[in-house]
Amino acid sequence: MKPGSPAAALHPVHEAEDPHLAKQKFLDDAAEHVRDTGHRAFVRKALGGYYTNRDTQQARYRDWEQARDAASLAKWSAVNRLDELLPKFVAAFEANGGQVHWARNADEARTIILELLRGAKAKAIIKSKCMTSEEIHLNAALEDDGYGVVESDLGEFIQQLRGEPPYHFVFPCMHVRRDEISDLFGRHLGTPPTDSPEELTMIARRHMRRLYVDADVGITGANFLVAETGQISITENEGNARLTAALPRMHIAISGIEKVVANLDDLAVLLPMLATAGAGQPMTCYNTLYAGPRQPGECDGPEEMHVVLLDNARTAILADPEQRDSLHCIRCGACLNVCPIFKNVGGFTYGTTYQGPIGSVITPHLRGLADWNHLSGASSLCGACTDACPVRIDIHHHLLHNRRNAAKTAPNRLERLGHKLFAAVASRPWLFATGGAVFRKTLWLLKKLRLPLLGDWLATRDLPAAPAASFRSQWRARK
Amino acid sequence: MSPPASTSARDTILARIREALRVPAPPPHMASQAAGATAASGPGSLTVLPLEMARPWLPDGGETPAEQLALLTDNLAKLRAEVHRAADLTGAAEIVAGIARDRGWRRVAWHGHPAVEPVVAALDCETLRVDDNAFDKNALESCDAGITACDAAIAQTGSILVSSGTCGGRALSILPHVHIVLVSLDQIVATLSDALELVRTGYAGRMPSMVSFITGPSRTGDIERILVLGAHGPKELLVILVG
Ligand code: SF4
Numbered sequence: 202m203k204p205g206s207p208a209a210a211l212h213p214v215h216e217a218e219d220p221h222l223a224k225q226k227f228l229d230d231a232a233e234h235v236r237d238t239g240h241r242a243f244v245r246k247a248l249g250g251y252y253t254n255r256d257t258q259q260a261r262y263r264d265w266e267q268a269r270d271a272a273s274l275a276k277w278s279a280v281n282r283l284d285e286l287l288p289k290f291v292a293a294f295e296a297n298g299g300q301v302h303w304a305r306n307a308d309e310a311r312t313i314i315l316e317l318l319r320g321a322k323a324k325a326i327i328k329s330k331c332m333t334s335e336e337i338h339l340n341a342a343l344e345d346d347g348y349g350v351v352e353s354d355l356g357e358f359i360q361q362l363r364g365e366p367p368y369h370f371v372f373p374c375m376h377v378r379r380d381e382i383s384d385l386f387g388r389h390l391g392t393p394p395t396d397s398p399e400e401l402t403m404i405a406r407r408h409m410r411r412l413y414v415d416a417d418v419g420i421t422g423a424n425f426l427v428a429e430t431g432q433i434s435i436t437e438n439e440g441n442a443r444l445t446a447a448l449p450r451m452h453i454a455i456s457g458i459e460k461v462v463a464n465l466d467d468l469a470v471l472l473p474m475l476a477t478a479g480a481g482q483p484m485t486c487y488n489t490l491y492a493g494p495r496q497p498g499e500c501d502g503p504e505e506m507h508v509v510l511l512d513n514a515r516t517a518i519l520a521d522p523e524q525r526d527s528l529h530c531i532r533c534g535a536c537l538n539v540c541p542i543f544k545n546v547g548g549f550t551y552g553t554t555y556q557g558p559i560g561s562v563i564t565p566h567l568r569g570l571a572d573w574n575h576l577s578g579a580s581s582l583c584g585a586c587t588d589a590c591p592v593r594i595d596i597h598h599h600l601l602h603n604r605r606n607a608a609k610t611a612p613n614r615l616e617r618l619g620h621k622l623f624a625a626v627a628s629r630p631w632l633f634a635t636g637g638a639v640f641r642k643t644l645w646l647l648k649k650l651r652l653p654l655l656g657d658w659l660a661t662r663d664l665p666a667a668p669a670a671s672f673r674s675q676w677r678a679r680k
Numbered sequence: 681m682s683p684p685a686s687t688s689a690r691d692t693i694l695a696r697i698r699e700a701l702r703v704p705a706p707p708p709h710m711a712s713q714a715a716g717a718t719a720a721s722g723p724g725s726l727t728v729l730p731l732e733m734a735r736p737w738l739p740d741g742g743e744t745p746a747e748q749l750a751l752l753t754d755n756l757a758k759l760r761a762e763v764h765r766a767a768d769l770t771g772a773a774e775i776v777a778g779i780a781r782d783r784g785w786r787r788v789a790w791h792g793h794p795a796v797e798p799v800v801a802a803l804d805c806e807t808l809r810v811d812d813n814a815f816d817k818n819a820l821e822s823c824d825a826g827i828t829a830c831d832a833a834i835a836q837t838g839s840i841l842v843s844s845g846t847c848g849g850r851a852l853s854i855l856p857h858v859h860i861v862l863v864s865l866d867q868i869v870a871t872l873s874d875a876l877e878l879v880r881t882g883y884a885g886r887m888p889s890m891v892s893f894i895t896g897p898s899r900t901g902d903i904e905r906i907l908v909l910g911a912h913g914p915k916e917l918l919v920i921l922v923g
Contacts, residue, residue, distance in 0.1 A: 247905040264737040270715035271734030273708040274726065281705055281723035284698045297887060303689040355911055356902035372905065379903055398903035402911055409912060413855075414817045430880070430887060440854050440898040440913020446890070447850035448817055458693065465880055466731040469873035472893075473738065473837060483739070483755070484837040484872075484895040487854075487913065490879070492887045500791070500811040500849040502889050512693045520700035526708055593708040 230550040254481025273593035276529035293431025297493035307337035329442035330354040331422030353441035368548035371534030419445035423456035478591040479533030536586035558586035574607035741836035741870030748835035755838025759896030773802035785824040791848025825858035845888030865923030
């Protein structure tokens with residue numbers, strides 16, 4: 202994106218310009234957010250209903266844990282057969298009259314989409330929620346080329362008007378208060394103020410209806426690609442994706458290559474579990490399978506349907522058998538909703554397209570471990586994410602794997618030296634005893650000295666008071 | 681886009697995939713031994729398919745038709761759909777005509793179908809048929825309601841299955857403010873997998889371009905996670921159970 206273009210202004214503060222600053226940006230933003238207790242309380246309150254609904258819906262399963270086994274098996278067997286299933290999906294989809302495009306990276310995907318739009322002489326574009334389009338910064342590219350594009354999902358629409366990326370990849374504007382939305386709509390749409398979420402939703406509904414009818418191209422994402430039948434599956438609550446794929450004359454769907462499942466049957470497991478884990482629903486409101494463009498005998502639907510299959514470093518994750526299961530992700534958002542880090546630092550602090558625990562696992566693969574390894578440290582390793590994940594991705598262990606890999610490729614010499622020193626002291630009892638005696642007297646100094654490494658750690662932690670005598674001498678005294 | 685570029689992108693991606701998969705990945709950690717044993721048979725030759733494994737653990741779909749009907753009705757109510765019961769299509773027509781009169785509907789959209797036609801015939805207001813020749817999108821947008829048939833209703837989830845081939849295309853069940861769907865009791869199936877089976881076999885060789893599972897009226901929680909019905913799709917889903 203060209204700096205200074207209106208599109209550049211779309212992503213103003215949330216992505217560090219220089220990737221080497223990503224860590225510092227994370228630390229600064231995190232420090233700011235954890236101090237904002239109002240923000241934290243608001244996010245917690247918004248998630249309160251989710252926990253209750255999720256528990257109610259999970260209780261309807263005769264055994265949620267064993268259902269998770271089946272869901273993880275469905276994704277594991279698909280991802281590990283991508284070489285067979287992806288071509289199978291493509292062949293079946295093309296047989297239904299759809300067209301497939303392959304993109305190795307974000308740049309190729311944008312080029313493909315821009316050429317499709319040019320070919321279609323597109324004037325008005327309507328979009329439904331699509332995280333892969335965020336990943337490739339599609340809106341900015343479209344606007345740079347002079348296309349108007351409107352996000353139709355309510356949360357995405359609000360974020361588009363605010364000039365912000367999504368805060369949470371399933372709940373894009375969960376951090377925004379209703380009075381802020383009321384002001385926003387007042388400024389952009391000229392509507393009178395209201396504090397009713399219902400009335401605000403109706404404002405967006407009324408605004409959007411004409412846009413669906415007038416748009417000539419609709420862009421959506423895809424939740425699953427069904428290899429058996431060549432259908433793409435889209436999950437949504439609002440009906441905006443259905444409208445986006447119904448009224449314009451061209452439908453473009455963007456999907457990561459890892460979205461393939463083998464059979465329609467797999468959806469009987471995955472669709473309800475996606476809804477329950479992600480939003481505490483029995484099923485999301487609309488689960489729709491698209492086989493291609495309008496068929497003979499059908500009264501509406503697009504004349505052309507295109508699927509853009511995006512690699513963008515997914516094959517690099519595939520090449521790591523240890524973390525391959527992070528491609529099983531169905532983007533339900535459950536791991537964000539339960540993550541203590543997410544709830545305290547907020548979605549923007551990550552500076553990534555995919556926030557929260559799964560984002561911390563995959564972003565180093567998508568954008569480089571050297572600049573993004575700090576996300577692996579943004580975890581208490583409590584494992585809440587792994588427990589919540591409907592497809593059993595070993596999320597918190599992958600954070601450890603990333604830390605280990607980073608330590609291997611770029612060892613922290615100071616840390617290594619520290620460990621060596623400690624090993625030398627700890628393996629010599631006389632040195633350990635003397636060292637301990639000195640340490641007990643000088644512990645209070647540590648806080649004052651702001652030592653490298655330790656200084657940062659101590660800045661936010663209280664040191665315990667040193668005991669008067671060592672453990673060994675206390676032990677001897679008791680005997 | 682020039683074909684050679686895309687071909688080479690396809691070849692590169694497929695080559696990367698094949699290369700990556702040369703090293704097998706261990707199956708995920710499982711809660712049950714049975715799942716672990718199945719995974720051990722390898723990703724390409726699972727001895728038990730995921731659905732078969734999950735079937736006993738997923739939410740119940742009811743055994744008998746009576747149980748399924750009760751479950752469906754209960755689930756629809758929880759989803760805030762409005763359920764009506766009619767003995768036959770004449771009864772259904774009276775119910776729908778009554779609702780249209782009470783609410784002062786001016787125009788209702790429909791599609792040609794043996795279950796829909798008698799219901800539309802009983803309406804006093806203007807009607808718009810979408811499937812005889814190209815309809816005007818603007819006219820459909822201004823309709824108060826759309827009436828469709830369905831392909832199945834699912835007890836387990838309270839979902840209604842519609843398709844672009846059998847239920848008046850894509851827009852009729854999503855664009856008007858109210859969606860009225862006629863469900864005959866013999867269209868009720870127990871589970872989502874039963875309905876997907878219907879998709880596979882029922883449409884075999886002639887897959888409709890769109891198949892949609894509708895689970896309650898359109899909704900959003902995007903503003904402070906507070907539930908609001910009628911985000912972009914129908915604000916109301918009226919299910920008329922016939923039989
Ligand atoms: S990692 Fe698991 S819990 Fe997190 S979004 Fe993906 S599927 Fe959901």
